[in-house]
Amino acid sequence: MLARKMIFIAVAAATLALWSCSNSKLLKPNDPQPQASVQIDLKNGQSRQGIIFYGNDQQVVFFNTAERKKDSVATGEIAAIRRLSHELDFEGETIPEQEVSDHSKWTNTLLYGGAGLVLGAAAGTGLSIALFARQGDATSARITIAALAAVGAGFFGHMGKQADRQNGVIAARDARLQKLKELVEEKKRLLELEKKKAELLKKIKEKKGS
Structure with missing residues (x-):
């Protein structure tokens, strides 16, 4: 009974923490x-x-x-x-979530999730040993380890996913900026060609007139 209460408290706390992080819209000015x-x-x-x-x-x-x-x-x-x-690029345009996803990787999700799994399992093992010594209930002990491992993996995995998404936003933003720079350079190149063309036509016209 105690094991179930502890698992419920852990799951509830992790869920509340994830909900608070996901729905936080206000940032500290400092x-x-x-x-x-x-x-x-x-x-x-x-x-x-x-x-x-x-x-x-x-x-x-x-x-x-x-x-x-x-x-x-x-x-x-x-x-x-x-x-x-929504996310903005340096032109003030919205970056679609699909574009963010295309630039996102799973590195932090897997890393954080794996670390959370280990930490959760370790915490569950410590608690289960205490429960087994007190109640002699091996089933509750195993359930405690599995449940806390899952909670740890889910909680830290979500943090890793948020980090991966933020990296995806930065990558998408940088890719758009690079493309913009390339367009500006191409425009400069075309203008330079037009300028040279105009100078050449002017010289040809001057030669014909002389």
Whole structure:
């Protein structure tokens, strides 16, 4: 009976923690999450959207997607920093979840999940030994180990998945930025060709006129 109560408490605590992390939209102005796509609401009623670089007790530094440049706001002027429901690139455009997924890997999910499995199993083993010594119930002891191992794997695996997703956002954002740079360079190249073509036509016309 005690084992079941302990398992229920562990599962409930892990579920609550995951729910709180997943649904947290407000970020601390003095410690916002780097690379998060946010809306910064100011105390004067204005707001700005962008991508967080870093924040401290003095200021929050971010990429202002409207003005397309690095920007900053004094921490004392901020009413709230809200995480957007979508991710932004450096042009202020939305990055679809499928694109984020395409750039995401499973490295942290597997690593964190494996670590959580080991930690959960270790905690379950310690608890099960105590339960077995007290009650002599081998079945409850085995269930405790399995349940806490599963809770540990699920909890830490979710954290790893969030880290992998964030890395996917950064990779997708960088890929778009690289493509934009290539387009700008191509545009410069075409303009240069047009300029040379115009100069050549001018020289040909001058020769014909002479």
